[in-house]
Amino acid sequence: MDTIIGIDLGTSTTEAAVYQDKKPVLLLNYDGKEVTPSVVGIDDSGNVIVGERAEAQLLLAPGRTVREVKRLIGVSEEVEMGKRHYSPVEISSMILSYVRNYASSYLDMDISRAVISVPAYFDERQRQETMEAGRAAGFMVDRIINEPTAAALSYGLEHMDEESYVLVYDLGGGTFDVTLLEMFEGVLEVKASSGDNQLGGKDFDQRLMQYLTGQFQDKYGIDLTGDPYAMARVRDESLRCKIALSTQEEYRVQIPVLATKEDIPYAMDEVVTRAKFEELILDLVTRTHEPIDVVLSDSGISAQQLDKILLVGGSTRVPLVRRDIEAYFGKKPEVAVDPDYAVAQGAAIQAAIISGQIDESSEIVMTDVNPYTLGIRAIHGYDDDYMSVIIPRNKTIPTTKKQKYYTSWDEQTSAVIEVYQGESSSVRYNHCIGEFTLSGIPSKPAGMEAIEVSFSYNQNGMLQVTGEIVSTGEEVSIDIDMLNTKEKRIDVSDWKSSELAGDYRGVIRRAEKWMKGHEGDQRVDELLYQLKKAILEEDESQAEELGDELQYYTGA
Ligand SMILES: Nc1ncnc2c1ncn2[C@@H]1O[C@H](COP(=O)(O)OP(=O)(O)OP(=O)(O)O)[C@@H](O)[C@H]1O
Numbered sequence: 001m002d003t004i005i006g007i008d009l010g011t012s013t014t015e016a017a018v019y020q021d022k023k024p025v026l027l028l029n030y031d032g033k034e035v036t037p038s039v040v041g042i043d044d045s046g047n048v049i050v051g052e053r054a055e056a057q058l059l060l061a062p063g064r065t066v067r068e069v070k071r072l073i074g075v076s077e078e079v080e081m082g083k084r085h086y087s088p089v090e091i092s093s094m095i096l097s098y099v100r101n102y103a104s105s106y107l108d109m110d111i112s113r114a115v116i117s118v119p120a121y122f123d124e125r126q127r128q129e130t131m132e133a134g135r136a137a138g139f140m141v142d143r144i145i146n147e148p149t150a151a152a153l154s155y156g157l158e159h160m161d162e163e164s165y166v167l168v169y170d171l172g173g174g175t176f177d178v179t180l181l182e183m184f185e186g187v188l189e190v191k192a193s194s195g196d197n198q199l200g201g202k203d204f205d206q207r208l209m210q211y212l213t214g215q216f217q218d219k220y221g222i223d224l225t226g227d228p229y230a231m232a233r234v235r236d237e238s239l240r241c242k243i244a245l246s247t248q249e250e251y252r253v254q255i256p257v258l259a260t261k262e263d264i265p266y267a268m269d270e271v272v273t274r275a276k277f278e279e280l281i282l283d284l285v286t287r288t289h290e291p292i293d294v295v296l297s298d299s300g301i302s303a304q305q306l307d308k309i310l311l312v313g314g315s316t317r318v319p320l321v322r323r324d325i326e327a328y329f330g331k332k333p334e335v336a337v338d339p340d341y342a343v344a345q346g347a348a349i350q351a352a353i354i355s356g357q358i359d360e361s362s363e364i365v366m367t368d369v370n371p372y373t374l375g376i377r378a379i380h381g382y383d384d385d386y387m388s389v390i391i392p393r394n395k396t397i398p399t400t401k402k403q404k405y406y407t408s409w410d411e412q413t414s415a416v417i418e419v420y421q422g423e424s425s426s427v428r429y430n431h432c433i434g435e436f437t438l439s440g441i442p443s444k445p446a447g448m449e450a451i452e453v454s455f456s457y458n459q460n461g462m463l464q465v466t467g468e469i470v471s472t473g474e475e476v477s478i479d480i481d482m483l484n485t486k487e488k489r490i491d492v493s494d495w496k497s498s499e500l501a502g503d504y505r506g507v508i509r510r511a512e513k514w515m516k517g518h519e520g521d522q523r524v525d526e527l528l529y530q531l532k533k534a535i536l537e538e539d540e541s542q543a544e545e546l547g548d549e550l551q552y553y554t555g556a
């Protein structure tokens with residue numbers, strides 16, 4: 001079995017871990033450190049550099065150095081580095097390549113598989129781009145795991161026999177994530193998660209920078225904001241100041257020769273008190289409240305019911321943040337064992353579950369996500385092919401979701417529940433994985449009888465679908481083995497006989513070749529099947545869409 005590593009690809013820093021001797025172990029980079037700054041640069045000779053070396057040139061060569069690229073993932077924006085423009089995926093893949101190299105050299109084996117963490121609040125596109133960055137770095141990405149889930153997993157491994165509601169509060173460099181989990185008998189279940197993709201320590205730094213440059217302007221009438229070199233120095237000092245203020249009451253910012261006016265040099269010399277800093281960031285800290293409220297109300301768990309508030313992320317070291325949490329929840333938060341490493345450790349634990357190093361039945365069980373959207377056929381306006389979504393793709397499992405439907409015509413006494421899997425809004429293009437009939441509906445005018453359909457997806461990959469006639473309580477249910485849904489597929493081996501086949505031969509051949517090194521990649525496997533099916537059915541637009549998607553995933 002291949003070794004799979006866990007990677008916390010953070011806004012400010014990146015860490016990697018592997019599961020060894022029954023615990024997650026941090027991997028050391030070429031500088032002998034656990035933590036690698038998420039900074040990429042081009043050095044004087046035009047080579048790509050990552051980590052501390054890139055961070056070191058931030059001041060000297062801000063135009064050749066990129067930081068905090070994670071904030072741009074999933075956003076169509078390019079970054080300039082040196083003379084070239086790069087996509088956020090390319091920059092991220094340089095960081096991941098660096099990780100792959102040092103992990104391979106540290107472990108003395110070729111590492112090519114990884115679990116990569118992302119903020120729980122990342123959308124589908126941001127997840128896909130993260131996965132793409134992993135692939136571009138030469139990894140097979142076994143799983144994208146949510147950061148707070150990973151943090152809870154590393155905590156859970158040590159507190160397996162406790163029963164509790166744990167709220168993970170992760171305030172990092174660029175993102176805020178809050179997740180509520182329930183732990184019982186070694187099972188970790190994500191109840192709800194929310195957050196803010198654009199809130200973190202970086203914003204604290206910016207407030208300090210604004211303040212310091214404002215002071216400078218007031219004192220000397222010099223505007224520093226257009227001078228990237230000066231701004232890089234102010235940013236550097238702002239960061240130092242912020243970190244110092246986590247442990248001391250004041251900090252003196254001193255930057256010699258920051259600017260010159262009429263040949264006279266001006267230095268920055270400003271004392272910042274903790275109180276001043278807190279005033280500058282108060283509204284940012286208060287912005288964490290809304291996602292917290294969402295998580296509590298979505299999970300139906302009150303602040304009083306929480307057993308533990310677990311702090312993760314470097315920015316939770318800010319004293320105001322801790323005070324705010326304590327005041328808001330009425331409870332003292334607890335610091336994760338290793339707040340900086342908890343996510344990477346959790347990702348390594350998830351990796352070990354996938355590789356079989358951790359036996360799920362005897363040790364820890366993690367909630368997983370379903371890779372495809374699940375729903376039923378429903379009537380929507382004039383469309384009777386409508387895919388009514390019950391469990392959206394990438395929903396954490398185990399999960400149970402219910403939805404109510406109403407009778408569509410007068411005296412309707414039975415309903416056929418057709419269960420589909422797939423991403424199209426039309427069931428025609430999705431994959432029917434089961435069906436059953438619910439009869440005995442009391443005869444009434446249309447819309448007067450309700451049927452509640454519930455989908456329960458457990459961690460063993462079983463989907464139980466139940467239809468209940470609300471007025472009588474009568475119900476019928478079926479179990480669908482999601483790991484075996486392939487058997488119910490139609491035979492597509494004859495796709496080459498279709499007129500469309502010529503256009504897709506290359507794509508399919510490349511994807512099939514790609515699959516040889518990636519057995520078990522369900523998503524690509526499914527896409528291949530769907531594409532062949534669309535070709536057989538001569539559905540051009542569907543085939544084109546699927547063909548593009550397939551190329552995207554396999555890089556073919
Ligand atoms: N002692 C400290 N006091 C205040 N802030 C700190 C301290 N140490 C680190 N930070 C801040 O924590 C942030 C980095 O935290 P962390 O490494 O958890 O983030 P990340 O994982 O890189 O980012 P994210 O999770 O948002 O993608 C930075 O903004 C850093 O300045």
Ligand SMILES: [Mg+2]
Nearest residue numbers: 010172313343
């Ligand atoms: Mg983080």
